[in-house]
Amino acid sequence: MLNELIDKDKKVFEYWSHAAAFLPMRDYRFTLFRKRYFGRFNKGWGMWENKNRKLIKHVLERINSEGPLQSKDFEHQQKRGTWWDWKPAKHALEYLFHTGELMVKSRKNFQKVYDLPERVLPANVVTAEPTHEEHAEHMILSAIRANGIVTKNEMVYQKFYAKTAFEKAFKILLNEQQIIKIKVENLKQEYYSTNTELSKINKANELPEVAHILSPFDNLVIQRKRLNNLFNFDYAVECYIPSHKRKFGYFSLPVLYKDKFIARIDAKADRNLKKFNVISFYFEDGFEKNKKAISYVKNKIRAFAEFTGCEKALNYEILI
Numbered sequence: 001m002l003n004e005l006i007d008k009d010k011k012v013f014e015y016w017s018h019a020a021a022f023l024p025m026r027d028y029r030f031t032l033f034r035k036r037y038f039g040r041f042n043k044g045w046g047m048w049e050n051k052n053r054k055l056i057k058h059v060l061e062r063i064n065s066e067g068p069l070q071s072k073d074f075e076h077q078q079k080r081g082t083w084w085d086w087k088p089a090k091h092a093l094e095y096l097f098h099t100g101e102l103m104v105k106s107r108k109n110f111q112k113v114y115d116l117p118e119r120v121l122p123a124n125v126v127t128a129e130p131t132h133e134e135h136a137e138h139m140i141l142s143a144i145r146a147n148g149i150v151t152k153n154e155m156v157y158q159k160f161y162a163k164t165a166f167e168k169a170f171k172i173l174l175n176e177q178q179i180i181k182i183k184v185e186n187l188k189q190e191y192y193s194t195n196t197e198l199s200k201i202n203k204a205n206e207l208p209e210v211a212h213i214l215s216p217f218d219n220l221v222i223q224r225k226r227l228n229n230l231f232n233f234d235y236a237v238e239c240y241i242p243s244h245k246r247k248f249g250y251f252s253l254p255v256l257y258k259d260k261f262i263a264r265i266d267a268k269a270d271r272n273l274k275k276f277n278v279i280s281f282y283f284e285d286g287f288e289k290n291k292k293a294i295s296y297v298k299n300k301i302r303a304f305a306e307f308t309g310c311e312k313a314l315n316y317e318i319l320i
Helices: 001-010 025-041 042-051 053-066 088-098 134-149 162-175 195-201 225-231 291-308
Strands: 012-016 022-023 103-108 111-115 180-182 191-193 211-213 251-257 260-270 276-282 310-313
Touching: 001 012, 001 022, 001 103, 012 025, 012 103, 025 042, 025 053, 025 088, 025 134, 042 053, 042 088, 053 088, 088 111, 134 162, 134 260, 162 225, 191 195, 211 291, 251 291, 260 291, 291 310
Parallel strands: 276 310
Antiparallel strands: 012 022, 103 111, 180 191, 211 251, 251 260, 260 276
16 A cells, blocks of 8 residues: 555655654655755764765766666675665665655565655645745644644654744744643643644544554654653563563554553464464553453454454463
8 A cells, every 4th residue: 555655646755754654745845854954963974975975976876867776776795794784875875865865766575766856756746845934833733633732842753843943933823822732630741732633632532442453653652751641651662672671572562442551462473374373461550351342452453463464363362
């Protein structure tokens, strides 16, 4: 689906937001601020660019004359070690991607295919760079739409922004009541929202009886401090933690039931055998088990197994 949206429909594109992300094409112009100032914000890449201008020029010239290329299309004879040990051309491709001189046209076997922006962007996309104030306003309102309520720090989670312009845009939006300050019970932080988003939040009691198994990179989960503040859910992706320090499993995923995080599941899909093995399942302290909630969670595990191409989920009946 993503390949079609990127390469065929040209409705989304790859770039960096709070992390590596797929973004709607309508937001293209709002990535130009980061692209323009990337080397200045990221001094390591800036120093690398100063030392490798010939290589960067060579990579651009080849793509310009030959068309879309992958990293493997650039020869590199030296033996490399770990997957982090990129060859020089890969560094150049990623630098040009971050500065906007190249875009990802598509992916082949998960590998990026790079091309010039003018050969990737649809004809109707707006490419005019916004003012710093427009960029700040977009950042503020996008954060609210994505999260419902946010603090000022959560609005600037992407880090690439002009601070003075942000404060100016924030003040204007607040004075014009396009955004409003709200109080969250038992929390000291000041949160902000819009009347549109608050109307959705006020319907929380109407949430359907449903469970969700979330990605560690879901909007609701990605900001760990926010997650802990609002939901009292202390979560970490434990594949980044040494094995002897893990509590819940290598790739434990949060389980959301209605508006509460009730559990964590660590599972692994064996696609060759088409078996989905639930390695561990932990209910959160304080969650009162009930047949209805457990039934919804079991249904979601079976659906998750099917989504990964497996015919059967194993071990979950015993663990839950």
